Amino acid sequence: MELIAVKNLSAWFGEFQALKNISLVAERHEVVALIGPSGCGKSTFVRCLNRLHEEVPGGHLQGEVWLDGQNIYAPGVDPVNVRRGVGMVFQKPNPFPGMSIFENVSVGLRLAGISKRAVLAEKVEQALRQAVLWDEVKDVLKRPGTSLSGGQQQRLCIARALAVEPPVILMDEPTSALDPISTAKIEELIQELKERVTVVIVTHNMQQAARISDRTAFFLLGELVEYGKTDQVFTQPQDERTERYITGRFG
Amino acid sequence: MTRHFDLELKDLKSLLLKMGGYVEKSIEQASLLVIRREPWRFREVQASEIEINLLNKEVDHLCFCLLAKQAPVAKDLRFILAVVKINVDLERMGDQAVNIGYAGVDYVRRPMINITQEMSDMTERVRLMVRDSLDALVNRDVELSRLILERDEIVDQYKARLLDYLQDLMVHDRTLVESALDLIMIARNMERLADHATNIAEEVIFLATGEDVRHKGARLKEVNGG
Numbered sequence: 001m002e003l004i005a006v007k008n009l010s011a012w013f014g015e016f017q018a019l020k021n022i023s024l025v026a027e028r029h030e031v032v033a034l035i036g037p038s039g040c041g042k043s044t045f046v047r048c049l050n051r052l053h054e055e056v057p058g059g060h061l062q063g064e065v066w067l068d069g070q071n072i073y074a075p076g077v078d079p080v081n082v083r084r085g086v087g088m089v090f091q092k093p094n095p096f097p098g099m100s101i102f103e104n105v106s107v108g109l110r111l112a113g114i115s116k117r118a119v120l121a122e123k124v125e126q127a128l129r130q131a132v133l134w135d136e137v138k139d140v141l142k143r144p145g146t147s148l149s150g151g152q153q154q155r156l157c158i159a160r161a162l163a164v165e166p167p168v169i170l171m172d173e174p175t176s177a178l179d180p181i182s183t184a185k186i187e188e189l190i191q192e193l194k195e196r197v198t199v200v201i202v203t204h205n206m207q208q209a210a211r212i213s214d215r216t217a218f219f220l221l222g223e224l225v226e227y228g229k230t231d232q233v234f235t236q237p238q239d240e241r242t243e244r245y246i247t248g249r250f251g
Numbered sequence: 252m253t254r255h256f257d258l259e260l261k262d263l264k265s266l267l268l269k270m271g272g273y274v275e276k277s278i279e280q281a282s283l284l285v286i287r288r289e290p291w292r293f294r295e296v297q298a299s300e301i302e303i304n305l306l307n308k309e310v311d312h313l314c315f316c317l318l319a320k321q322a323p324v325a326k327d328l329r330f331i332l333a334v335v336k337i338n339v340d341l342e343r344m345g346d347q348a349v350n351i352g353y354a355g356v357d358y359v360r361r362p363m364i365n366i367t368q369e370m371s372d373m374t375e376r377v378r379l380m381v382r383d384s385l386d387a388l389v390n391r392d393v394e395l396s397r398l399i400l401e402r403d404e405i406v407d408q409y410k411a412r413l414l415d416y417l418q419d420l421m422v423h424d425r426t427l428v429e430s431a432l433d434l435i436m437i438a439r440n441m442e443r444l445a446d447h448a449t450n451i452a453e454e455v456i457f458l459a460t461g462e463d464v465r466h467k468g469a470r471l472k473e474v475n476g477g
Contacts, residue, residue: 210322
């Protein structure tokens with residue numbers, strides 16, 4: 001069964017319709033890349049997958065988002081619980097200020113009710129290893145998260161998201177503030193992560209989508225123009241608009 | 252950190268080597284068919300060709316996707332371009348083994364011509380050239396590749412000698428014309444197989460060093476009036 005199933009999703013900022021009747025499914029253990037020009041709705045879409053869109057003033061939506069068999073917009077569903085179950089990584093690394101590296105990764109676990117030091121330590125190590133950061137920070141876990149380099153901070157944020165073992169991690173342009181080496185590390189990491197989680201990534205960098213994703217969705221003016229296997233989208237796109245966008249002939 | 256791309260390149264190499272394995276097998280079976288006059292071996296040649304053709308498409312598709320998705324540069328780009336070309340060579344080699352098979356099946360129904368040793372030596376040389384070209388590819392072995400280029404000349408000489416002998420035979424004994432024509436076809440295809448192995452060796456040199464050694468021999472012959 002698919003892990004994510006979006007059905008007829010439309011989203012607005014006040015009067016402005018940012019997403020128009022989007023339907024899309026994603027399987028477990030896949031990397032799904034969302035591409036499209038600025039303002040096409042890809043970031044809005046990803047924010048609908050963890051109920052962040054409704055936090056924006058005027059943000060509202062219609063339609064269904066099924067995550068692991070549950071409609072996250074069904075009446076009675078607590079958005080805070082939804083967000084706990086869906087990790088999110090943003091463009092700019094945002095380790096919690098004033099918290100150590102250890103605390104940054106363990107905070108989600110504490111919120112989930114885990115307090116035993118040994119369990120926390122084990123899970124923090126596991127998350128940091130999965131984020132390929134452990135070897136770099138294992139001796140400095142008490143240092144502030146903000147003391148790390150940009151690329152390390154982003155991997156710390158990924159470790160923080162992984163710690164609570166969510167089925168899905170959303171990434172909104174996670175490498176656009178990083179140098180090429182850090183970007184390459186994050187890209188490799190994403191491809192390893194899919195053994196454990198489904199990754200939905202918004203990227204401005206088409207080549208990045210091509211390199212790391214299994215499926216690619218092309219958004220334009222709030223519409224989902226094309227969604228298919230990345231191999232196919234980047235070799236034989238079905239829609240002329242996708243072809244023009246990925247070959248740089250747009251506008 | 253291992254690049255995910257490296258794993259894909261490794262897969263590509265494995266596919267190409269699998270294809271090379273079928274090509275070698277096919278050449279071996281086609282040669283034995285002719286030398287031992289065992290027509291049943293043609294089925295083996297045809298079975299290998301089916302696999303070679305499937306792999307040909309698979310390798311092509313993978314190269315196509317990797318070029319589109321990874322935008323490879325430098326060594327990675329040279330490797331994928333070399334694979335694209337070697338893939339064409341291997342597919343043609345599969346066809347040539349089948350051609351040898353067809354001619355061989357005809358030949359074994361006709362009177363025998365006693366050139367078994369010469370033909371056997373030539374086919375063995377060709378088979379080794381093919382094997383070595385694939386080994387050179389695996390190990391990016393420039394030295395071995397250069398040796399293969401030299402060995403191509405020897406196979407050409409074998410073919411020339413066989414053709415002279417067979418033409419002469421046809422003039423003197425009309426009952427052997429058809430058999431001789433089959434063997435000429437076989438020798439030509441053998442020589443083409445060696446040419447393809449040479450192409451692979453040239454690609455390996457390009458892959459390992461960036462040096463393009465193609466057509467240099469021909470140019471030299473032209474200049475020397477050869």
